[in-house]
Amino acid sequence: MAAVTLSSAPELSDDQLLARFARGDRDALDELFCRYRSAAYRVAYRLLGREADALDAVQESFIKALTHIHNFQGRSSFKTWLLRVVSNASLDLGRQRGRREALCLDAVVSTEPEAGPLVTFDRPTQGLEREELRDLLQEALAALPEAQRRTFVLHVEGELNYREVAEVLGISIGTVMSRLFYARQKLRAYLGRRVER
Amino acid sequence: MNPRRNPTEPMRSDPIGSDLREMFRAGAPAEPSEAEWATVLEGVRRGLERPHVTATPVARRWRLGALMAAALAAAAVVALALAIPYFRTAPLEITDEHADVVQFPVTDTEDVEILSVDTADSGAIVVGDLPLQKPIVFMEPGDVALRSLQRDAEGDFPDVHMHPEGEQSPMIWAPLSVKP
Numbered sequence: 001m002a003a004v005t006l007s008s009a010p011e012l013s014d015d016q017l018l019a020r021f022a023r024g025d026r027d028a029l030d031e032l033f034c035r036y037r038s039a040a041y042r043v044a045y046r047l048l049g050r051e052a053d054a055l056d057a058v059q060e061s062f063i064k065a066l067t068h069i070h071n072f073q074g075r076s077s078f079k080t081w082l083l084r085v086v087s088n089a090s091l092d093l094g095r096q097r098g099r100r101e102a103l104c105l106d107a108v109v110s111t112e113p114e115a116g117p118l119v120t121f122d123r124p125t126q127g128l129e130r131e132e133l134r135d136l137l138q139e140a141l142a143a144l145p146e147a148q149r150r151t152f153v154l155h156v157e158g159e160l161n162y163r164e165v166a167e168v169l170g171i172s173i174g175t176v177m178s179r180l181f182y183a184r185q186k187l188r189a190y191l192g193r194r195v196e197r
Numbered sequence: 198m199n200p201r202r203n204p205t206e207p208m209r210s211d212p213i214g215s216d217l218r219e220m221f222r223a224g225a226p227a228e229p230s231e232a233e234w235a236t237v238l239e240g241v242r243r244g245l246e247r248p249h250v251t252a253t254p255v256a257r258r259w260r261l262g263a264l265m266a267a268a269l270a271a272a273a274v275v276a277l278a279l280a281i282p283y284f285r286t287a288p289l290e291i292t293d294e295h296a297d298v299v300q301f302p303v304t305d306t307e308d309v310e311i312l313s314v315d316t317a318d319s320g321a322i323v324v325g326d327l328p329l330q331k332p333i334v335f336m337e338p339g340d341v342a343l344r345s346l347q348r349d350a351e352g353d354f355p356d357v358h359m360h361p362e363g364e365q366s367p368m369i370w371a372p373l374s375v376k377p
Contacts, residue, residue: 033238038228045226055229059237063244133224156213156221174315184213
């Protein structure tokens with residue numbers, strides 16, 4: 001199987017690639033895939049928590065996004081459309097596979113801090129290997145309400161700005177800001193249990 | 198500052214915080230290998246090539262469509278034939294199925310005080326009194342003067358009720374008729 005390599009040719013716009021894809025150009029599909037696969041994967045991973053599931057969600061999302069491409073054209077960017085599909089597919093997949101963690105932040109906060117590796121907000125990687133930090137962040141994200149988690153992940157991992165997140169979720173920019181604010185508070189409260197003081 | 202932020206986006210205070218962003222960058226999931234990506238891309242290609250609905254032969258679709266259209270037309274004719282006598286004898290009575298439902302006001306005007314509204318959300322809130330406090334009455338008995346009546350091009354004569362019983366408004370409507 002041939003490896004997928006990133007193209008170094010002059011960049012075509014997403015619209016140009018989509019037009020080529022509509023004419024059956026397989027290279028256009030490859031370029032779109034390479035362009036957005038990482039963002040899609042990060043969003044899916046943060047919502048699902050497992051690499052294999054995230055890759056499944058990415059594959060399913062590219063198929064859905066390109067199959068129903070007529071639903072987005074002219075109204076948003078392809079990336080926004082794709083990440084909308086990714087977040088929906090990830091949540092559907094998570095529910096189907098029954099692995100959505102029912103972790104309640106309030107319960108966690110009310111308990112004593114668990115023993116374990118400590119992180120600091122000044123030097124977040126101190127005292128933790130990357131995998132440990134990644135798992136800790138997954139735990140913290142799982143403690144957020146679904147709406148806040150989606151908003152946070154789309155903004156931080158999907159690299160969507162507030163307006164784009166608002167488009168994806170069908171909410172106002174003010175609501176996006178509000179959700180991000182509360183998500184940050186809860187994440188800091190959760191992670192603060194591990195903070196070295 | 199958020200290095201990932203779109204430069205065209207208006208500057209706002211960062212609700213995430215650079216420390217939390219840094220933590221998520223440091224704890225980012227490992228990027229899949231090129232072999233894994235190739236497998237996913239191959240799956241995407243296969244998924245896009247796969248027909249999403251079971252295709253029906255064109256000729257069969259045409260016959261199916263014609264049959265459905267004929268059935269719908271027959272059903273419409275039967276329904277119309279059954280409905281004509283009803284429409285000829287009396288106007289359609291419009292009833293409000295919720296007329297007998299007692300409405301309990303959740304709050305009064307004095308109970309609500311708006312302290313602040315986000316600018317982006319302001320369009321979703323209507324402040325003030327309802328524009329309609331009661332049903333709109335287009336005309337009442339006495340508002341309409343009947344000067345003359347004549348048959349229409351089809352030879353039908355309209356039904357006229359200038360002084361219906363009760364408080365109802367005057368009504369004029371053309372009788373339904375079946376044209377060949």
